[in-house]
Amino acid sequence: MSSFKILSSTRVTRQGGVLHRCQHQSNSTACDMMFAIFLPHSYHESSPTTPALYYLSGLTCNDQNFSQKAGAFLHADAAGLALVLPDTSPRGEAVANDDAYDLGQGAGFYINATQEPWKAHFQMESYIQKELPAVINENFPGINPALKSISGHSMGGHGALTLAFKSKISGETDWKSVSAFAPICHPTACPWGKKAFENYFGSVEIGLAHDATELLKQLAEKSLLYDDILIDQGLDDEFLKEQLCLDDFESTAASVGQTVTIRRHEGMDHSYYFIAACVADHIDFHAKKLK
Numbered sequence: 001m002s003s004f005k006i007l008s009s010t011r012v013t014r015q016g017g018v019l020h021r022c023q024h025q026s027n028s029t030a031c032d033m034m035f036a037i038f039l040p041h042s043y044h045e046s047s048p049t050t051p052a053l054y055y056l057s058g059l060t061c062n063d064q065n066f067s068q069k070a071g072a073f074l075h076a077d078a079a080g081l082a083l084v085l086p087d088t089s090p091r092g093e094a095v096a097n098d099d100a101y102d103l104g105q106g107a108g109f110y111i112n113a114t115q116e117p118w119k120a121h122f123q124m125e126s127y128i129q130k131e132l133p134a135v136i137n138e139n140f141p142g143i144n145p146a147l148k149s150i151s152g153h154s155m156g157g158h159g160a161l162t163l164a165f166k167s168k169i170s171g172e173t174d175w176k177s178v179s180a181f182a183p184i185c186h187p188t189a190c191p192w193g194k195k196a197f198e199n200y201f202g203s204v205e206i207g208l209a210h211d212a213t214e215l216l217k218q219l220a221e222k223s224l225l226y227d228d229i230l231i232d233q234g235l236d237d238e239f240l241k242e243q244l245c246l247d248d249f250e251s252t253a254a255s256v257g258q259t260v261t262i263r264r265h266e267g268m269d270h271s272y273y274f275i276a277a278c279v280a281d282h283i284d285f286h287a288k289k290l291k
């Protein structure tokens, strides 16, 4: 029997768009997972036509930060786009954790951990690449399984870029387009990424296979480049220099021929004010690719 449950449903646009908060037992993470899904008013169960944008949140977030702060629903409703909003990690008393905000619960980094005490539950890559899309397709039949794109913020920007690149390289899943808000672009070169990879994989070197700047080279070698990637970045973002390493990604993209539209915004920081200011353009970017 399926463990899937809708815990709450709230109308969030005047046109009739609805936000559902859902829970299910995950095989990948071996615990109950929460996610939210926004369905535009044009969604109909009887017609599998609605495209979906998966949005991956950053450190310390759960499935609710984006819903409450990004102000994206009206624009997604007009574009006829569903938004899938997963949690950032497995959770619960039986799940390993750490006192620091950048490791453990709330900091899953969208990878499959191989090390104790993390590996039993921290399997977020499998969860986002395979299990969650299957749960969405089974329980929301008005979603078109072939029309999905991915975006994210900070740690979630790293997740969006790396999961999109890895799925193209492996040929397993097809994310039609990818964008990011202030992504961690080169995790093997920044403190957040080094700490995560040392703990979850046992070494930073293993993390090279999970680093957007490194994966770009493989994407190019296999002629699998995206036609464009949209990245927004605030120039007053306190994490830009030490943690995000956007310049490394930009120069590697240029050297391998990957087009990236990078927009740098004076005065904007790392917060959801910045995301709210840019989110409509990301919705339009993906909606066009998903037509």
Ligand SMILES: N[C@@H](CCC(=O)N[C@@H](CS)C(=O)NCC(=O)O)C(=O)O
Binding pocket: 057, 058, 059, 060, 061, 065, 069, 101, 153, 154, 155, 270, 271, 272
């Ligand atoms: N120093 C911050 C780092 C965490 C942070 O800035 N998280 C970003 C993503 S990397 C976020 O979206 N926070 C939640 C929010 O603003 O709602 C903290 O301790 O909370």
